[in-house]
Amino acid sequence: MAKPLVLDLHIPYCIRPENYLAHFNAVGSNAEKNAYMDALKREVLSYEGELDGYEIRAVHLSGGSASVMAPDLLGDVLRTVRTHLPVAQGAEVSYDSLPVTIGTPSLTGIASGHPNRTELMMRSDNDAELKALGCTHNAQHIRNAMLFLAKFHLNNVGLTLNYGIPGQTMQSWHNSLHAAVIMQAGHITAEPLAVTDAEGMPNAAERFEMFRYACEYLPENGYKMYAAGCFARPGYEYRARAMEWNGDDVIGMGVNGGSVYDGYAVRNTNNLKFYIKNAGDFEKLTAQAAQLDENALMLRYLRGRMKLNDGVVEPLFRERFGQELPQEFSTLLDKAVENGLAQRTADGWMPTLEGLFRGEVL
Structure with a gap:
């Protein structure tokens, strides 16, 4: 029986870096971003014929803002994955998106790769909080994006919300959760900020109360928490995340991509220019590689499983x-x-x- 595999294609670019987040973000020219997508495609092709015994059940264009890239190139890399790698029938094919990038041109371009899920970085429904995060969107952009996604029949939409934002209150957190429910997202992620000690941020006790409130409010509105901060309506669980936390193998492509595959843990270079030049050459791309013994694989499995309910x-x-x-x-x-x-x-x-x-x- 084929082993399940997650394919994570990391996109490091953004419109502008947001505050307090853990993403590796870069702002590049259109020429550089296009060259990056060409490099990513070369890395995909380098795995052709190398995944015997595996079945890709989830593909994810990650990084928080994959949708800033040229839509036709995103569609092209997904087509390349589907054509040259062992993607399972019915696999989850997902991409991270920013509200201001969602519209007819972008959805038409990526559609050629047949994505069936998007993770929309809503962050908050409060314009002051979005400004504190340095987001490029406001609350109205989120609603517009959801309307466009529905128009294109992409109904498997996850919304990522953050708690612990400077100036955030329990009332504004409730309002954001309520807005996500009203927009009928299939999945809602309640995610703490990576930075927790900046001026004006809720303290640890307040952040825990926000998390606890989400764990009460969302189930009351039809969502089940199946993993840490992950709430889904029936059938809308985030497969890529759940598989990784179940200890399934992951191949991470792109700059700083991390893999646990066939008993090895591998990390790609985090140098963008070096990656763009050398994508497709495994030996040059690899910054770190270690063989994992059985105990290390067991510990990875246990740590992941303890993020699942x-x-x-x-x-x-x-x-x-x-x-x-x-x-x-x-x-x-x-x-x-x-x-x-x-x-x-x-x-x-x-x-x-x-x-x-x-x-x-x-």
């Missing part, structure tokens, strides 16, 4: 690795229970609300 299930672990959970790992999980980040279940461990809020239980 159902946590670590011992029968699933035995099925995955062909052995009982080693004592050293059960001790780590029991320690997480002592620290209030996990709780014991009949057949394993699951994260507590505090554990899901922190995102790293082990």
Whole structure:
């Protein structure tokens, strides 16, 4: 049976860098961005014939603002993936998008690659908060984008919302969640900012209360939390993210792309110019590479599973690795229970609300 695989195509460009986020963002000329897409296509083609035994079940154009690139080139790279790599029938094909980039030209251009999901970086429904983040869009742009997406029958839309924004209150957080629900998004991600100590930001206790409120409000409105900060209507779970947290192999392409594949952890160069010049040459692109032993693969699996609501299930672990959970790992999980980040279940461990809020239980 083919092993499931996630393909993550990293796009590092943006209109302008936003504040307090973890994305690797660059602002380049159209010529440079087009050259980057050509390079990304070369890297895709370099894997042709190299993925025997694998089936790509999720493709993701990532980076937070993939839609700033030339739409026809985004469509072209997705067509290349579908044509030359083992993409499963019914695979999730997703791209990150910014509200101000969504319109008839962009959706027509990328449509040639047949994406079936987009993650729209809504961030907030409050214009003052969007300004604090340095976003290029306002609340009206978000609504316009949703209308265009519906017009093009792209109904599998996720909305990313951030909490912990300078000046944000519980009321404005409620308003943003409510707006996302009203727009009938299939998926809502409640994501903390990477920076947590800038002036005017809610403190740790306030951020936890915002997370806790989302965990109450969204299920009341038809969304189930299946992973840390991830809420979906039935059938709209974010497959690429869920697969990665389930410990499935990932191939990350593009500058700074990270892979865990066939027992190796590999990181591409983070030098944009070097990447554009050398894409397709695996040896030159690789900045870091390490073979992972069985214990390292087990730990990756356990850490990911503790970001999923159902946590670590011992029968699933035995099925995955062909052995009982080693004592050293059960001790780590029991320690997480002592620290209030996990709780014991009949057949394993699951994260507590505090554990899901922190995102790293082990």
